[in-house]
Amino acid sequence: MSAATGTATTPWWQRSTVRVAGGVAVAAVVLFGIAPAVLSDFRLNLLAKFLCLAMVAVGIGLAWGRGGMLVLGQGVFFGIGGYLMAMHMKLADAGPGGVPDFLRLYGDGVVPGWWEPLRSPVVTVLAILVLPAGIAALLGLAVFRRRVRGAYFAILSQALAAAFAILLVGQQKVTGGTNGLNGFRSFFGYDLADPINKRMLYFIAAGVLIAMVVVVRLLMNSRYGELLVAVRDQENRVRFLGYDPANVKVVAYAIAACFAGIGGALFAPVVGIISPADVGVIPSIGFLVGVAIGGRATLLGPVLGAVAVSWAETGLSEQFPSFWTYFQGALFILVVAFLPQGFASLGTLWRRRRGTPADAPDDPPTTHPSAPGSSPDADDDAQHAADSARTAGRHA
Amino acid sequence: MSEQTGTGEPVVPPDATGGLDPEALEAVIAAPGARFRHDYLEIRDLRVVFDGFVAVDGVDLTVTQGDLRFLIGPNGAGKTTIVDAITGLAPAAGSVQFGGVELVGKPSHKIVRAGVGRTFQTASVFDELTVLQNLDIAAGAGRGPWTMLRRRHVVPPEVEAALETVGLTQVRDLPAGVLAHGQKQWLEIGMLLVQDARLLLLDEPVAGMSQAEREETGLLLQRIGEQRTVVVVEHDMEFLRAFASSVTVLHQGRVLSEGTVAQVQADPRVVEVYLGSGAHGRGRGMAASAAEPAASTEVE
Amino acid sequence: MDALFSQLFAGLSLGSVLLLAALGLALTFGQMGVINMAHGEFIMAGAYTAFVLQAFIPDAGVSLLVALPVGFVVGGLLGLLLEVTLISRMYRRPLDTLLVTFGVALVLQQLARDVFGAPNVDVRAPAWLSGAVPFLGMNLPKTRLFILGLAIACVVVLSLVLKLTSLGRRIRATVQNRDLAETSGVSTRATDRLTFFVGSGIAGIAGVALTLLGSIGPTLGTNYIVDAFLVVVVGGIGQLKGAVIAAFSLGLLQATFEYSTTASLAKVLLFVVIVAFLQVRPQGLVSVRTRSLA
Amino acid sequence: MTTHTLPLRTTRKRALALSAAALAAALTLSACGGARTAEGTAGTASASGGASCVDTSGDSIKIGFLNSLSGTMAISEQTVRDSLDLAAEEINAAGGVLGKQLQIVAEDGASEPTVFAEKAEKLISSDCVAAVFGGWTSSSRKAMLPVFESKNSLLFYPVQYEGLEASPNIFYTGATTNQQIIPGMDYLAEQGKKKVFLVGSDYVFPRTANKIINAYAEANDIEIVGEEYAPLGHTDFATIVNKLKSSGADAVFNTLNGDSNVAFFKEYKNVGMTADTVPVVSVSIAEEEVGGIGVDNVVGQLTAWNYYQTVESPENETFVAAFKEKYGENRPTSDPMEAAYTSLYLWKGMVEKAGSFDVAAIQEAADGVSFDAPEGTVTVNGDNHHIAKTAYIGEIGPDGLIYSIWESDGPIEPDPFLEGYDWAEGLS
Secondary structure, eight states: OHHHHHHHHTTHHHHHHHHHHHHHHHHHIIIIIIHHHHSOHHHHHHHHHHHHHHHHHHHHIIIIIITOOOOOOHHHHHHHHHHHHHHHHHHHHHOTTOOOHHHHHHSOSSOOTTTGGGGSHHHHHHHHHHHHHHHHHHHHHHHHHTTOOTHHHHHHHHHHHHHHHHHHHHTHHHHOGGGOEEOOOEETTEETTSHHHHHHHHHHHHHHHHHHHHHHHHHHHSHHHHHHHHHHHOHHHHHTTTOOHHHHHHHHHHHHHHHHHHHHHHHHHHHSEEOGGGTSHHHHHHHHHHHHHHOTTSSSHHHHHHHHHHHHHHHHHHHOHHHHHHHHHHHHHHHHHHOTTOTHHHHHHHHHHTTOOOOOTTSOGGGOOOOTTSSOHHHHHHHHHHHHHHHHHHTO | OHHHHHHSOOSSOGGGSOOOOHHHHHHHHOSOGGGGTTOEEEEEEEEEEETTEEEEEEEEEEEETTOEEEEEOSTTSSHHHHHHHHTTSSOEEEEEEETTEEOTTSOHHHHHHTTEEEOOSSOOOOTTSBHHHHHHHHHTTTOOHHHHTSOOOSOOHHHHHHHHHTTOGGGTTSBGGGSOHHHHHHHHHHHHHHTTOSEEEEESTTTTOOHHHHHHHHHHHHHHHHHSEEEEEOOOHHHHHHHOSEEEEEETTEEEEEEOHHHHHHOHHHHHHHHHSTTSSGGGHHHHHHHOGGGGOOOO | OHHHHHHHHHHHHHHHHHHHHHHHHHHHHHHHOOOOTTHHHHHHHHHHHHHHHHHHOOOHHHHHHHHHHHHHHHHHHHHHHHHHHTGGGGTTOHHHHHHHHHHHHHHHHHHHHHHHOSSOBOOOOOGGGSSEEEETTEEEEHHHHHHHHHHHHHHHHHHHHHHHSHHHHHHHHHHHOHHHHHHTTOOHHHHHHHHHHHHHHHHHHHHHHHTTTSOBSTTTTHHHHHHHHHHHHHHOSSOHHHHHHHHHHHHHHHHHHHHHSOHHHHHHHHHHHHHHHHHHOTTOSSOOOOOOOO | OOOOOOTTSSSOOOOOOOHHHHHHHHHTTOHHHHHHHHHTOOOOOOOTTOSOOOOOSSSEEEEEEEEOOSSTTHHHHHHHHHHHHHHHHHHHHTTOBTTBEEEEEEEEOTTOHHHHHHHHHIIIIISOOSOEEEOOSHHHHHHHHHHHHHHTOOEEEOSOOOOOOOOTTEEEOSOOHHHHHHHHHHHHHHTTOOEEEEEEESSHHHHHHHHHHHHHHHHTTOEEEEEEEEOTTOOOOHHHHHHHHHTTOSEEEEEOOTHHHHHHHHHHHHTTOOTTTSOEEESSOOHHHHHHHOHHHHTTOEEEESOOTTOOOHHHHHHHHHHHHHHOTTOOOOHHHHHHHHHHHHHHHHHHHHTSOOHHHHHHHOTTOEEEETTEEEEEOTTTSBEEBOOEEEEEOTTSOEEEEEEOSSOBOOOTTOTTOGGGTTOO
16 A cells, blocks of 8 residues: 555656666575575575565465455465475476386375376476466456455365365375375476585575565556555445456465465475475465564565564574464464554654655665655645555554 | 544545536536437336345336436435445346346446446545545556556546546545545545446435535536436435435335425425434434425534 | 264264354354454363363262353453453454464463373263263264253353343344444443353353363364354354354265265365355355445 | 476586576576576585584584474474483483483474474584484474485484385384284284274375285285274264274274374264274374373273383383483373384494494494393394384273283384285285
């Protein structure tokens, strides 16, 4: 919303391109320059894992923060992406015509026909890009058309995650059951035991994540982005403007699913395993923590939140396993109840305190040099009004 | 969140912006009159039943182009339900035709695309979007995916004109949530205009407006009504007397009386309904207004 | 034939368990729109109440009967605490209550783990509930009959309360039109609190009852919460009869699927059926029409 | 991303020129292109996982304990951690290993396979531990296996499991199938049971175990009258017990895990079945689970393990006494705890036999290392890295402890792939 305001109050089309380019440059320096330089291979791989989780978060930010759809079942799409990639790696490791080990151990020793196409890297990548989005689109059309929304949709998507995990476990012969798929040796032919190639995976994850953020940024500022917010806040009103809100929501839901799928597909080689434990109800809710904490409706909030939470979890749970559970619970409670727009809203508050007009959250304060009084009165009033509105919304 | 901003104090005083600008209206509705010639709303035997409760019971209603029709009646008479039924929000049986197109059974967004626009009792604009964005969305139902996925580079002329018409040019970059109540109502009307609705269904459009704003709104509606088909659900009798060209009185889901303001006011059945049930409830204005017009103004 | 009747009973019994778990939710979710993920942990609290009471009351039967009202109060007080501290400030953000209460659930689980230890604990079933009652050639376990009876009793009492008492009238008024109720002098705040107390209290009763069937451990609640929500979603909000029909339908369906396929597949099939059902009736089996646009 | 043939599939590829090309390539999502530019510059390959960074210079040596202390598996794994701590304390008090005190690096696996993999890597690469002890679920082991293999480090895994695995980098100190499942079935066959019903949780161990049991049954003239799986966390066993009852089974082989056992046994008892008529052999119920199920509900039922708290041996007396002294009188000891305790001593034995903490040296020395464990004498098999163990069938007593009623003729040689059983042909 504040981003939307920003676009309208400033000569957006000139500045935003610069801003996007600047943002990408900063992110690239941090992710491609600083992080690899200061982190050990182990920590870098860990960061790669967090980036994969952040991809899911970016999608959730779009669907939930901007679209108002509380997606409690993103684990499903994460899992589909992950299993597709994992299966491809298992088949590739087995060699042409070979049978992956788990199919021999738990299954009938043959590759089921519907796994066969995944021997091809092209088919695999296409499937990863298309299947999660396609399934989300179909499901979304089914439920959104019938105006299943709000809590109903949230609970349904959660049940979907539960059912998906049970299905994966139950079909052990072809999915590896609770053990999931693991022990990958190569990623599109590149040896995964080689630290250099692991590093490469990190760069891919970082690049993909940046690309996703850029895509979401463009979407947020497009007419579609405005419409999505409109649907979130007044779905029926949008219907009476001649739109079918179902279609509007489906697009965001499918994009979120696609991002989750890609996140899962990279997660598998980065972590070396994908299992039902990564896709069920609990991990699906877990994806939301970072988004809520970072600021669900902002561009970078979900990304930073997801990375920060994962990092904290790894660090804190080492020393205080039971404390971590309390901490996680408390984070949920405090942030959602008292800081619904996440930590991103703290930044806005802080800027307001200092009398600087609030702007888009991804806008560095320095790019907005206008001091109070330097602009025409009307504009100033407008800014104050916008600020108050936002505050009112936040404390609602 | 959005509800909260709605109930909060308006940040911008209504007088900070210009009033309505009827001149600019021409730019929006100056379409050839021929476009609207065959537009009329024809409702036949409309019935709406909720879980056994008959809310609308066999209503016939015809509103022609150029008419400014007011729907009145005591609480529970079925006024809003009829509007809901026309726009696909309530389960309807019977026939509702506009411009020769059958609307019953269509999903809401298709009904809207057939040229029907409506507002709601509580102003429902998109609080977090700016005035401009609100209007832009209203104007854009027919846009292709490619246009949708790009940002807005220029303000569409019909949006520009609508801004002028409803006097919100000055505040076009403010979030709609901070507008005063009356301004929100105008914004809604503006949205109907850019949406190019040929049948406008307005549910209590002047509730919460000052006397001057009502005047302006009434004039605006009259001008729109010259070309398009307009149905207004309203309790404000003074407003009704000033601007209605015809009135339909509903009672318990049925049409009680129909005609000009004078005809309806003289109808003994109407007087009886309003006096009989009428010491309470919002319908009291009809009878009372005959004696004491000034007392009839109600604020939602 | 025998198996058929046994399965019928299994389905009814499963339905009664679902009903007990979901009844309180139907009240809090249906009436207030609050998605309380900690409802499962209130069930857990009820179960631990039964466990603790057993340490003080040696007779298993007496202790179980005492645990039912005490469990109700424990669950209810937890609910009240939650309502007053957190949920009351979030009525305008129903979806957010889901996340907040999930956090509460995490904390309560860990609390149970730290207080009672991670391993399961045992509540002894009273002697008069052991064994089975022969009926039409079947043996119906007494515990399941007890739970079936308890579930029915809860529904009857609750609907009587809703119908006959002033609290009930206030609750129904609030559910149908909150604003109107408020302007008519109903204190919706007090009503909300009471509703939450009662709804959470029923979760406590459910917890006590479930000790007869399953394990008592920190994760007890998570095993039931998704199913309980599905019952409410299928049942529709605002009326108890929806939840009752939904619980028994889902119970019977699950038992049927499970008998003809496997327990895992049954869960998945059940989900498919529910999605298909919501295509037909998106607002659930029964729903109270409200005037609000949103 | 496009397909390409991979001439160097087995060869190690070094990507040196990461910076510019990789950055650009990664940004455009055509990741493979990026890696391929680097492909040509095949550099000098260091050994996979690199030279070990284990520091053996000081007077202490680091080892890692990796168990779930949070999440659903914490219940069980905490007990393993306790006995590992006990063993480490004892060893340190007795002078350490090769004169070095053990320094424990403890990690939480959080009941998630991915976390196990991540923490294993951390223990090996960042903490440079000489060996890791832990894991419980099959999925946690499967997740860690590639890490230990690629980093060439050692894992000691203390839980009975489904077999069909042998990694040079893992020592399996719990039972494999021929030391637990097959003795369990042997016992039922000896008792003249002809109709066995299988019930298990829906995951890898039960499914694999039941695959083996089916093959065994076919060869031994036993009929499997039903095979049912319940999702983990399943709470309503009315239907499954209905099926069990109407199947006419005269014994049940139970591979249910965790909470489900409680619901299963309560239902079993409620419909009026008893251990006298239809005994249940369980392979996942140990002493600490009995309390949670309720002794009333399982008294007289059978279990198959390699250790019970009641095993009569001086080693066990010492172990039980030490454990209770450290953790409290009411804490029982169980098979996985004992196997974990034993695993640390076996590692000590191997290190001392090898005279080195080096992985290769330990692998070399492992064969034949034995330890007088609480369960009896166990010996490491150098070929498959499992250990020879004695099998005990136990009966749950009214005091909640389990008493052995049958035992195998001495320790059974581990046979994870069941190569020694004709009927098992084609299983793996």
